[in-house]
Amino acid sequence: MTPLLKVQGIEKRYGARIGCRDVSFDLYPGEVMGIVGESGSGKSTLLNCLAGILTPDTGEVLFEMRDGAVKDTVTMSEPERRMLSRTDWAFVHQHARDGLRMNVSAGGNVGERLMAVGARHYGHIRDEAIDWLGRVEINESRVDDRPTAFSGGMQQRLQIARNLVTGPRLVFMDEPTGGLDVSVQARLLDLLRGLVREMGLSAIIVTHDLAVVRLLADRLMVMKDGHVVESGLTDQVLDDPQHAYTQLLVSSVLQV
Amino acid sequence: MIEISNLSKTFTLHNQGSVVIPVMQGAELSVARGQCVALTGASGAGKSTLMRMIYGNYLAASGHILVDGVDVTKAEPREILELRRHTLGYVSQFLRVVPRVPTLDVVAEPLLAVGVETEAARDRARDLLTRLRIPERLWSLSPTSFSGGEQQRVNIARGFAHDYPAMLLDEPTASLDAANRETVLSLIEEAKARGAAIVGIFHDEAARDRVCDREIDVSVYTPKAA
Amino acid sequence: MSDYNFAYLDEQTKQMIRRAILKGLAIPGYQVPFASREMPMPYGWGTGGVQVSAATLTPDDTMKVIDQGADDTTNAVSIRKFFEKTAGVATTEATAEASVIQTRHRIPEETLREDQILVYQVPIPEPLRFLEPSEVETRKMHSLEEYGLMHVKLYEDIARHGAIATAYAYPVKVEGRYVMDPSPIPKFDNPKLEMAAIQLFGAGREQRIYAVPPYTQVVSLDFEDFPFEASKADHPCDLCGAEDSYLDEVIMDDAGTRMFVCSDTDYCAGRRAAGHVGAQGVSTQEEDAA
Numbered sequence: 001m002t003p004l005l006k007v008q009g010i011e012k013r014y015g016a017r018i019g020c021r022d023v024s025f026d027l028y029p030g031e032v033m034g035i036v037g038e039s040g041s042g043k044s045t046l047l048n049c050l051a052g053i054l055t056p057d058t059g060e061v062l063f064e065m066r067d068g069a070v071k072d073t074v075t076m077s078e079p080e081r082r083m084l085s086r087t088d089w090a091f092v093h094q095h096a097r098d099g100l101r102m103n104v105s106a107g108g109n110v111g112e113r114l115m116a117v118g119a120r121h122y123g124h125i126r127d128e129a130i131d132w133l134g135r136v137e138i139n140e141s142r143v144d145d146r147p148t149a150f151s152g153g154m155q156q157r158l159q160i161a162r163n164l165v166t167g168p169r170l171v172f173m174d175e176p177t178g179g180l181d182v183s184v185q186a187r188l189l190d191l192l193r194g195l196v197r198e199m200g201l202s203a204i205i206v207t208h209d210l211a212v213v214r215l216l217a218d219r220l221m222v223m224k225d226g227h228v229v230e231s232g233l234t235d236q237v238l239d240d241p242q243h244a245y246t247q248l249l250v251s252s253v254l255q256v
Numbered sequence: 257m258i259e260i261s262n263l264s265k266t267f268t269l270h271n272q273g274s275v276v277i278p279v280m281q282g283a284e285l286s287v288a289r290g291q292c293v294a295l296t297g298a299s300g301a302g303k304s305t306l307m308r309m310i311y312g313n314y315l316a317a318s319g320h321i322l323v324d325g326v327d328v329t330k331a332e333p334r335e336i337l338e339l340r341r342h343t344l345g346y347v348s349q350f351l352r353v354v355p356r357v358p359t360l361d362v363v364a365e366p367l368l369a370v371g372v373e374t375e376a377a378r379d380r381a382r383d384l385l386t387r388l389r390i391p392e393r394l395w396s397l398s399p400t401s402f403s404g405g406e407q408q409r410v411n412i413a414r415g416f417a418h419d420y421p422a423m424l425l426d427e428p429t430a431s432l433d434a435a436n437r438e439t440v441l442s443l444i445e446e447a448k449a450r451g452a453a454i455v456g457i458f459h460d461e462a463a464r465d466r467v468c469d470r471e472i473d474v475s476v477y478t479p480k481a482a
Numbered sequence: 483m484s485d486y487n488f489a490y491l492d493e494q495t496k497q498m499i500r501r502a503i504l505k506g507l508a509i510p511g512y513q514v515p516f517a518s519r520e521m522p523m524p525y526g527w528g529t530g531g532v533q534v535s536a537a538t539l540t541p542d543d544t545m546k547v548i549d550q551g552a553d554d555t556t557n558a559v560s561i562r563k564f565f566e567k568t569a570g571v572a573t574t575e576a577t578a579e580a581s582v583i584q585t586r587h588r589i590p591e592e593t594l595r596e597d598q599i600l601v602y603q604v605p606i607p608e609p610l611r612f613l614e615p616s617e618v619e620t621r622k623m624h625s626l627e628e629y630g631l632m633h634v635k636l637y638e639d640i641a642r643h644g645a646i647a648t649a650y651a652y653p654v655k656v657e658g659r660y661v662m663d664p665s666p667i668p669k670f671d672n673p674k675l676e677m678a679a680i681q682l683f684g685a686g687r688e689q690r691i692y693a694v695p696p697y698t699q700v701v702s703l704d705f706e707d708f709p710f711e712a713s714k715a716d717h718p719c720d721l722c723g724a725e726d727s728y729l730d731e732v733i734m735d736d737a738g739t740r741m742f743v744c745s746d747t748d749y750c751a752g753r754r755a756a757g758h759v760g761a762q763g764v765s766t767q768e769e770d771a772a
Contacts, residue, residue: 028334079626086630101613101634105641108634115637116630122640122705144641186355193354197368215354219333233312233333240314244270251271 002064004029004170004202005050010059012045018226019045023059025221025231029169032196032203034217034234036210036249042226043206044174050204051091051172052081063088063170086116090163094175096155099162100147106133106158107143113166132161136191153184157191164195171196171203177212189215210253214238222246257422257453258310260285263319263329263477265305279305283319283477285455289421292444292454294468297475303457306474307424310455311346312336323422341369345420349427351399351407359385359402359410360395366418377417384413387439405431416443423447425456429463441467489536489569495519499537499691503682506693511656512624513607518689528561528586529686531603535584538599538682539565544572546580551588551728551745558586577748587650589671591727591749594679596696602665604685607692609653609663629661632703640708649713655701656694664700670714670728675700717742722753723760 003026012019020042027033035043048054050061052073061073066088073081085091093099100109110129111119119125130140136157138150147155156176163171176192177185193216196203205216213220213234220238221231222245230243241247263283269275280302287293295303308314310321312328321328324343326335340346345366353362360381367377385395388409394402399410408431415423428444429437437460444467447454458464464471487493495517502516521529539545545565549558553575561584562573574580577592584601594600610620613631623631632653639647652669656662664675665683675681681694694700704710715729720741727749729742741762744750754763 031334082626082628086628104613104634105638107641108637111637112630112634114630115633116628120633120706122637123707125637126641190354190356214352218337232315233336235313236315236333239308240267242268242315247270 001028003027003062004031004064006060006062006070007050008060008062010046010049010056010061012042012049012054012056018042019054020049020223020226023228025228027170027202027204029202030200031219032201032205032217033219033221034213035204035206035221035223036208036213037223038208038249041223043223045226046223047172047174047204047206051089052085053091066169086113087166088169090166090168090171092156092159092163092171092173092176094178096147096152096159099159100155102147105144105146106138106150109147109158109162110165113162117166128165129161132165133158135195136161137187151184153180153188156180156188160188160192160195164199164201167199169202171201173203173205173207175207175209176205177207177209185212192216210238210250222249257289257291257324258285258287258455259320259322260306260310261320263306263309263321264317265302265309265314266317278479280474280477281479283474285472287422287453287455289451289453290448291470292448292456292468294464294471295455295457296464296471296473297478301473301475301478303474304426307346307426307455307457311340311344311424341366343421345415345418345423347412347415347423347425347428349408349411349430351411351414353399355400356398358396359390359399362399362410363413363417366414370418372418380417381413384416385410387443388413389436389439405433405436408432409436412440412443416447419447419450420452422453423455425454425458427457427459429458429460437463486568488541489539489565489571490521491519491533491536495533496537499533502691503534503537503693506682506691507680507695509660510694510698511654511660511662511692513690513692515689516691518686521686523560523564525687526605527557528584528603530684530688530691531584531586531601531686532561532564532684533686534682534684534691535565535582535601536569538582538601539569539571541569541571543581544574544579545569546574546577546583546748547585548583548588548590548746548748549586550730551590551749552747554747575748576752577746587666587668588728588745589667589674589677591724591744591746592752594677596678598679600677600679600681602667602681602683604663604665604683604688604690606651607663607683607685607688607690609651609661624660627659629655632661633705636703636705636708640705646704646708646710652710653703655703657699658701661703662692662694662700668714668728669702669710670712672700672702672710673712715742718760719744719750719753719763720760721763722750722758723763724750724753724758 005027008024010023011021023046037043049056062070063073064070107126107129110132111125114125130143138154138157147158177188217234220234221228224245230237230246238250241250261284265280267277297303309316316329326339360378363381364377390409399407412428428440441463499516502514506514521532547558547562549555565571566573577590582599586603608620610623610631612635614620636646650668651663651666652672654662654664678696680696683692702710718725721743724744727744730745732741732743734741
């Protein structure tokens with residue numbers, strides 16, 4: 001098996017300040033990797049570099065395309081990268097309003113990616129949108145409502161449906177459960193887990209919530225001050241942390 | 257099936273004066289197919305630590321742990337996950353699941369993960385839940401709201417859903433009534449009969465005597481305080 | 483002649499605008515930025531169209547100005563007067579006699595010829611603005627031909643109204659490349675966008691010029707199961723009886739009596755002069771006799 005994503009020596013600076021430095025890893029098909037760390041640790045910078053939102057100063061992000069060719073998404077042309085982000089990639093934002101069109105109906109939000117890749121049959125687009133709303137547990141009757149009329153959890157689920165409708169192979173998630181009630185988080189996590197398994201998705205999830213990565217991520221990368229200080233199997237890193245910072249992080253979690 | 261050689265383990269507590277605590281040294285263990293080996297030793301001797309190392313949950317300081325030919329101490333995360341999915345089962349003392357998932361699906365999940373059809377997986381789950389006397393009316397509920405004993409039985413059902421060639425059992429009969437204890441012991445015997453290599457911790461001596469072929473006292477490997 | 487430079491604008495400005503027009507013609511449907519000037523009329527009154535007309539006119543031209551199809555509305559009259567005064571060109575209300583026609587919200591009913599130029603006044607040139615407020619992003623979408631969003635707008639229409647309810651400013655794709663806002667003409671006029679005359683579009687406030695050269699392919703966007711339809715009121719003109727022209731609905735009294743009349747006043751007058759009479763019309767021969 002070859003990696004879906006091969007990240008080598010990513011570095012991003014903001015002037016003299018380091019965003020992230022010397023990050024390398026391989027992500028295999030079907031793998032879910034969590035990136036944890038406190039605010040300012042560089043985890044979001046890294047995610048944005050991987051997803052083509054920021055351009056890293058050095059390093060390669062090699063992605064295996066559907067045809068098996070491996071391309072560096074840092075140096076590929078912008079049209080190609082934007083096409084990837086509409087088809088093979090998905091990005092789930094922490095704030096649903098960053099990832100949704102708030103003045104477009106739920107159906108239109110889900111259908112947009114289909115129309116972007118050429119779907120031109122209203123009936124089919126709508127059926128597909130309704131099917132996806134069902135998969136993220138949004139009732140069909142809400143298909144023509146705008147996301148502004150949805151609760152936070154529903155907005156987040158709609159964002160996921162909108163992202164997954166084109167059957168992406170790699171999903172980037174930035175604090176997908178941040179800002180949601182705990183009960184809503186659980187439902188969302190369960191949903192994500194199911195979708196990841198059903199669709200064989202690979203995912204990179206940035207979060208500061210260790211419970212989220214324990215449930216969703218196969219592997220974990222711990223970041224501090226722009227560096228990866230520790231990485232490995234999720235439960236191993238959480239239960240037998242080796243680095244001082246990880247030990248602090250794990251021991252700081254309040255027990256319920 | 258499970259081959260452990262010269263295994264050692266230390267914990268370094270960076271945030272408590274970087275204390276280095278050696279907990280295991282020179283551990284050796286070999287479990288063949290169809291064998292069940294009990295880990296014994298006083299509390300704190302390192303029984304659970306050894307099990308967790310075999311499962312890849314704890315990192316080894318040195319030595320080797322071969323499970324079906326894969327060296328857990330060196331394997332990539334995805335190799336360990338693959339091993340856990342297909343080869344190495346683990347029944348821990350605590351149930352850890354996503355809230356909201358129905359019990360039936362919790363038990364069927366390991367089968368779905370290895371590609372068994374949903375209905376076949378659910379049939380197997382129903383069978384196990386019935387044997388372990390979890391009332392059918394609870395199957396559609398999340399086990400997070402169950403009593404400790406019920407959770408333990410759901411955990412066992414989940415652990416035995418897929419026919420793992422190697423299994424780790426941490427106190428599988430603790431807090432069970434006689435009937436359920438009997439069921440668990442027969443599950444273990446069935447697993448042995450189909451050739452599973454089993455490592456277990458049993459405080460229940462009668463159970464240990466019944467299903468285990470050998471005992472290993474892990475306190476032998478506990479480093480002596482300097 | 484007046485004290486103004488010919489057609490009000492100075493020669494350098496006209497040159498600049500002509501360059502934008504030529505670029506627009508070279509890249510059909512592409513919005514060319516230009517340095518829009520202050521005109522002696524408010525934005526929204528056709529400052530873009532007026533600047534394009536000013537840069538297009540020659541002393542030999544005959545100009546016609548229409549507003550919603552009519553030659554006699556305030557806007558049309560004042561722009562016509564403006565060019566009579568600043569350019570001294572001949573003006574006309576007859577479509578066939580005009581060489582330059584400035585229009586707001588209509589295409590004349592009469593088929594235009596190769597020796598004519600149609601200048602549109604455009605309020606919002608960006609068809610993607612409705613859903614994507616960022617100009618940076620919409621420009622990128624145009625350059626990368628990412629037009630899925632345009633169909634999202636049509637999808638929303640159908641979802642809400644059961645049909646594509648967009649009745650004017652209906653988006654089109656020009657020569658298989660750029661998606662373009664045809665200005666707020668009724669969608670009835672969309673099929674006429676493929677014509678022999680040169681079509682120039684000027685947006686003064688937004689500082690954009692774009693163009694459709696003669697005989698350019700212009701396709702109205704739609705869905706396979708909701709094809710584009712050039713609709714109009716299902717009624718003949720009450721004055722001239724025309725059944726093929728775009729109609730205005732006029733409310734006649736407090737009781738709600740309605741009358742449908744051609745929005746193109748020149749077309750209607752021409753038909754009535756030729757003897758066509760609608761349900762409530764009086765033939766012009768009779769009027770003359772009276």
